Every structure is written in C-alpha cells, then in structure tokens.
Amino acid sequence: MTHAELKAGEVAGTYLVTSPVTETDIITMAKRFARRKLAKGRKITQPSQAFEHLQLLLQDYEHEVFSVLFLDSQHRVIRFEELLRGTIDAASVYPREVLKAALATTLLLSSWCITIQTVIPSQVIQIDVSPSGS
Numbered sequence: 001m002t003h004a005e006l007k008a009g010e011v012a013g014t015y016l017v018t019s020p021v022t023e024t025d026i027i028t029m030a031k032r033f034a035r036r037k038l039a040k041g042r043k044i045t046q047p048s049q050a051f052e053h054l055q056l057l058l059q060d061y062e063h064e065v066f067s068v069l070f071l072d073s074q075h076r077v078i079r080f081e082e083l084l085r086g087t088i089d090a091a092s093v094y095p096r097e098v099l100k101a102a103l104a105t106t107l108l109l110s111s112w113c114i115t116i117q118t119v120i121p122s123q124v125i126q127i128d129v130s131p132s133g134s
Contacts, residue, residue, distance in 0.1 A: 030056055038069065042077045054080075064091035068098065070105045078105060 064086035
C-alpha cells in the first residue's frame with residue numbers, strides 16, 4: 001500500500017481511499033495513525049486516548065508486554081517504551097526496571113505522568129499514574 005491511496009478529506013480527521021484496499025491495508029493504516037498519535041510532542045488529554053492508541057498497536061502480540069508511555073506536565077508524549085516482554089501467559093515485571101526507566105526519563109526529559117500498559121494476549125490493561133488533580 002502506498003500513501004497515494006489515502007488522501008485527506010475536506011473535514012479535518014477524514015480521509016478518502018483513492019483505490020481498492022485490503023483489510024490488512026486498513027489495519028496497517030490504522031497502526032500508522034496510532035503511532036503518529038503517540039509521537040513525541042503529541043498531547044494525550046484523556047487516559048482513554050492512550051488506551052485506544054496503544055490497544056491498536058499492542059493487540060497482535062502473542063506474548064505479554066509491559067510498556068510505559070511517558071508524558072510531560074502538559075500531557076504531551078515524551079516517549080513510549082516497551083520495558084518487558086513475557087511469555088504467552090506471564091510477564092515478570094520488576095519495579096526496579098520500571099523505576100529506573102521513569103527516573104531516567106524524569107531526570108533527562110522532565111516526565112510528569114506515566115501511563116503503564118500491560119498486554120495479556122487478547123487484552124490490554126491500563127494503569128494511569130499521574131499526580132492528583134491532573
């Protein structure tokens with residue numbers, strides 16, 4: 001699939017498909033949009049937004065994945081990182097590794113909010129860790 005098959009519509013956030021596409025093409029396009037929504041500097045205004053984009057990106061894993069989305073004080077994306085990978089039915093999450101990544105991001109990039117995602121095949125579980133009142 002090429003970018004020429006998808007053109008921006010007249011209304012913001014709408015697109016026109018200019019040639020026939022397969023189901024795989026549509027899923028590939030959706031994942032591309034999800035990655036863009038999680039690009040550095042993009043604002044995440046609701047935990048459900050992060051969940052929606054990450055669910056699309058992580059839903060095809062056949063093993064558990066523990067990932068973290070680092071946000072700044074304005075809830076803009078600093079980075080998304082898959083910290084740990086597990087087996088088909090378990091993932092060992094080491095708090096030290098999560099804290100180490102969070103501290104590195106905080107010290108280097110002023111991270112303020114962390115959204116943690118863990119994938120259990122066929123499920124995505126979200127935990128929002130942010131200061132109270134955010």
